Amino acid sequence: xxxxxxxxxxxxxxxxxxxxxxxxxxxxxxxxxxALKGVSLSVARGExxxxxxxxxxxxxxxxxxxCGLDRPxxxxxxxxxxxxxxxxxxxxxxxxxxxVFQDPMSSLDPRMRVRDIVAEPLVAQRLxxxxxxxxxxxxxxxxxxxxxxxxxxxxxGQRQRIAIARALAPAPKVLVADEAVSxxxxxxxxxxxxxxxxxxxxxxxxxxxxxxDLSVVRHVCESVAVMSEGExxxxxxxxxxWAEPKHPYTRTLLRAVPTLExxx
Ligand SMILES: Nc1ncnc2c1ncn2[C@@H]1O[C@H](COP(=O)(O)OP(=O)(O)O)[C@@H](O)[C@H]1O
Ligand SMILES: [Mg+2]
Numbered sequence: 001x002x003x004x005x006x007x008x009x010x011x012x013x014x015x016x017x018x019x020x021x022x023x024x025x026x027x028x029x030x031x032x033x034x035a036l037k038g039v040s041l042s043v044a045r046g047e048x049x050x051x052x053x054x055x056x057x058x059x060x061x062x063x064x065x066x067c068g069l070d071r072p073x074x075x076x077x078x079x080x081x082x083x084x085x086x087x088x089x090x091x092x093x094x095x096x097x098x099x100v101f102q103d104p105m106s107s108l109d110p111r112m113r114v115r116d117i118v119a120e121p122l123v124a125q126r127l128x129x130x131x132x133x134x135x136x137x138x139x140x141x142x143x144x145x146x147x148x149x150x151x152x153x154x155x156x157g158q159r160q161r162i163a164i165a166r167a168l169a170p171a172p173k174v175l176v177a178d179e180a181v182s183x184x185x186x187x188x189x190x191x192x193x194x195x196x197x198x199x200x201x202x203x204x205x206x207x208x209x210x211x212x213d214l215s216v217v218r219h220v221c222e223s224v225a226v227m228s229e230g231e232x233x234x235x236x237x238x239x240x241x242w243a244e245p246k247h248p249y250t251r252t253l254l255r256a257v258p259t260l261e262x263x264x
Contacts, residue, residue, distance in 0.1 A: 010043040015075035037230040050217030053227030098167035102179035104159035108151040115147035136165040157188035
């Protein structure tokens with residue numbers, strides 16, 4: 001979708017999301033969970049934007065809203081300048097934004113061959129498949145023969161390569177990743193992160209990358225927002241946040257999770 005220069009790709013304002021836990025009493029409603037308490041952010045075109053925070057801080061909730069997979073309780077989200085909250089036809093979003101999830105075993109259909117998995121978004125959008133599957137497999141470092149096989153025949157890292165190939169298939173402008181390397185062995189994590197970084201560069205993509213691990217975010221992102229209990233408590237250039245964390249919570253995160261240090 002065409003966009004005036006300088007328009008943020010994603011602009012979120014004052015997002016809240018309240019979940020209701022199932023009721024445990026006949027007379028009282030289920031307890032409210034305030035998963036997001038007024039989150040605003042802006043992602044520029046071509047930016048690699050990280051969202052970091054411990055488990056339960058609201059990262060996945062925020063990401064689902066940004067992708068139009070769920071609706072905020074209140075607030076506004078603009079994608080390429082267009083409001084998506086309350087809008088029914090989100091086809092423009094589906095075309096331009098693709099998602100890579102944490103666990104490729106549950107996000108890849110085990111009964112489908114890799115060829116059909118990778119081609120699926122093309123078929124869904126009635127785009128020509130042609131030689132795209134072979135090209136995409138090559139781009140993510142898998143042999144052409146992988147196309148005829150099934151997800152369980154691959155390692156975790158290879159499955160995430162398949163998920164990345166599928167995400168790139170419709171030539172999106174924005175790639176969104178939720179804990180995309182968190183389920184992988186530490187030794188494979190660096191390879192998949194480097195692959196992601198290379199592909200983002202090669203295709204000039206905008207990246208929104210969620211992780212509980214700031215060292216992982218630092219490896220692929222230039223900016224970061226730190227989330228705690230449904231709020232962004234600190235944001236800025238990732239190197240600055242890393243070197244001089246201002247919020248006590250960020251310092252705790254830094255002490256807790258430097259899993260990539262010394263590995264890359
Ligand atoms: N569908 C849901 N129903 C009720 N509570 C939810 C639901 N999804 C998430 N939550 C709650 O919202 C909070 C944020 O969760 P989530 O966005 O998954 O955090 P993160 O991805 O950072 O681990 C947590 O307290 C979680 O238990
Ligand atoms: Mg999550």
